[in-house]
Amino acid sequence: MTNAEARRPLHSSLLSLLLLLPSSFLTARAFLHPSFPSLSSTRMQTPTGRRHRTEGVRMAVGAKGEYAVTLLPGDGIGPEIMTATVGVLEVVAAKASFKFKFQDALIGGAALDAMDDPFPDTSLQACQSSDSVLLACIGGYKWDKNPREKRPETGLLKMRKTLGLFANLRPAKVLPQLVSASTLKPEVVSGVDIMVVRELTGDVYFGTPKGIRTGSDGEREGFNNMIYKESEIRRIAQVAYGVAEKRGKKLCSVDKANVLDVSQLWREVVTEEGLRHHPDVALEHMYVDNAAMQLIRNPKQFDTIVCGNLFGDILSDEASMLVGSLGMLPSASLGDPRGPGVFEPCHGSAPDIAGEDKANPLAMILSAAMMLRYDLSQPQAAEALEAAVERT
Numbered sequence: 285m286t287n288a289e290a291r292r293p294l295h296s297s298l299l300s301l302l303l304l305l306p307s308s309f310l311t312a313r314a315f316l317h318p319s320f321p322s323l324s325s326t327r328m329q330t331p332t333g334r335r336h337r338t339e340g341v342r343m344a345v346g347a348k349g350e351y352a353v354t355l356l357p358g359d360g361i362g363p364e365i366m367t368a369t370v371g372v373l374e375v376v377a378a379k380a381s382f383k384f385k386f387q388d389a390l391i392g393g394a395a396l397d398a399m400d401d402p403f404p405d406t407s408l409q410a411c412q413s414s415d416s417v418l419l420a421c422i423g424g425y426k427w428d429k430n431p432r433e434k435r436p437e438t439g440l441l442k443m444r445k446t447l448g449l450f451a452n453l454r455p456a457k458v459l460p461q462l463v464s465a466s467t468l469k470p471e472v473v474s475g476v477d478i479m480v481v482r483e484l485t486g487d488v489y490f491g492t493p494k495g496i497r498t499g500s501d502g503e504r505e506g507f508n509n510m511i512y513k514e515s516e517i518r519r520i521a522q523v524a525y526g527v528a529e530k531r532g533k534k535l536c537s538v539d540k541a542n543v544l545d546v547s548q549l550w551r552e553v554v555t556e557e558g559l560r561h562h563p564d565v566a567l568e569h570m571y572v573d574n575a576a577m578q579l580i581r582n583p584k585q586f587d588t589i590v591c592g593n594l595f596g597d598i599l600s601d602e603a604s605m606l607v608g609s610l611g612m613l614p615s616a617s618l619g620d621p622r623g624p625g626v627f628e629p630c631h632g633s634a635p636d637i638a639g640e641d642k643a644n645p646l647a648m649i650l651s652a653a654m655m656l657r658y659d660l661s662q663p664q665a666a667e668a669l670e671a672a673v674e675r676t
């Protein structure tokens with residue numbers, strides 16, 4: 285998103301739109317949104333009331349009167365867009381007769397400054413005791429030269445790992461009014477509606493051994509380990525099939541099986557999972573280099589894409605750019621059914637405009653809408669929020 289896109293009056297016009305919505309629209313009985321992935325396994329209830337299934341990502345807490353939500357404002361523009369989002373959420377909640385109990389916690393550079401840890405245990409405990417977590421963004425120039433363990437991103441990776449967030453859902457949907465925002469031709473992007481399902485806790489980002497060492501020839505070498513267990517592939521495949529089943533019943537699994545052993549296993553397991561449990565979903569395999577080209581050449585061929593952490597990191601950003609603006613893109617990270625999901629915008633902390641009152645809160649607000657739908661069983665409130673954003 286460019287600075288020119290930052291539109292300060294958005295927050296107040298959103299609030300006015302929400303106030304105009306009839307409360308009956310928001311108070312009707314909560315139902316699970318049809319696009320939400322559902323997997324055929326046993327439904328369970330945790331002691332805290334969190335309903336979930338024994339497999340997959342459906343883990344809504346169930347409609348109730350008050351939801352505990354941990355807010356992680358992070359760095360840069362994070363506190364600004366979080367404040368705007370909380371204001372909008374409070375209006376939606378009042379209309380729909382439920383309440384939020386918000387608590388702030390630290391992550392990223394703010395946590396490093398206060399506690400010398402990018403994701404302290406107190407923040408983890410706050411998240412674990414919540415129904416859901418809203419995260420703004422982390423990072424900034426101040427911490428750029430820190431060693432790896434003292435960098436804001438390390439806090440993000442630690443949070444994902446400790447909360448068991450293994451599935452990241454990133455929609456890339458081109459709205460008719462934003463077709464011209466894309467750098468691609470209107471006929472290429474018009475109607476694009478892709479969901480990228482990215483594995484989030486494995487792969488080369490977490491694989492060991494890793495490091496920088498000096499070889500026997502005296503030259504330094506850096507190394508990481510691209511590794512996936514079968515169970516890790518299977519559970520992300522289950523999520524992706526569940527998503528695809530509720531969308532266009534088309535799944536494209538991305539790998540590099542012509543070169544990488546880890547990708548050969550990925551391909552085998554994704555195929556097996558489909559044959560066993562999801563014969564109604566058309567599965568296609570694509571090498572990552574081809575997928576990167578096809579996303580630009582003919583993005584409408586894709587419905588749901590599933591990939592590992594590294595390929596998904598790159599392709600989900602590429603898919604985002606079809607939409608034309610990172611500033612409109614929300615995301616959901618889901619996983620361990622005993623814990624909360626984390627909802628965050630795709631953009632970074634925009635340190636170049638932090639504190640200047642220029643930050644656009646729309647991606648953060650759309651992330652809050654995903655939270656309402658996927659974690660809090662308030663899909664109609666989510667729809668109200670999304671409709672207000674679309675009309676803004």
Ligand SMILES: NC(=O)c1ccc[n+]([C@@H]2O[C@H](COP(=O)([O-])OP(=O)(O)OC[C@H]3O[C@@H](n4cnc5c(N)ncnc54)[C@H](O)[C@@H]3O)[C@@H](O)[C@H]2O)c1
Nearest residue numbers: 285286290421422423424631632633634635636637643644
């Ligand atoms: N998940 C995260 O928290 C996350 C993701 C990406 C980058 N980062 C971090 O953010 C910092 C900045 O990274 P970057 O500059 O590459 O990406 P960025 O997304 O922060 O900024 C890119 C450009 O978009 C603008 N922008 C972004 N969000 C905006 C918003 N809501 N409203 C108005 N303008 C907005 C910025 O001003 C900048 O010009 C880095 O420290 C990076 O590590 C964090």
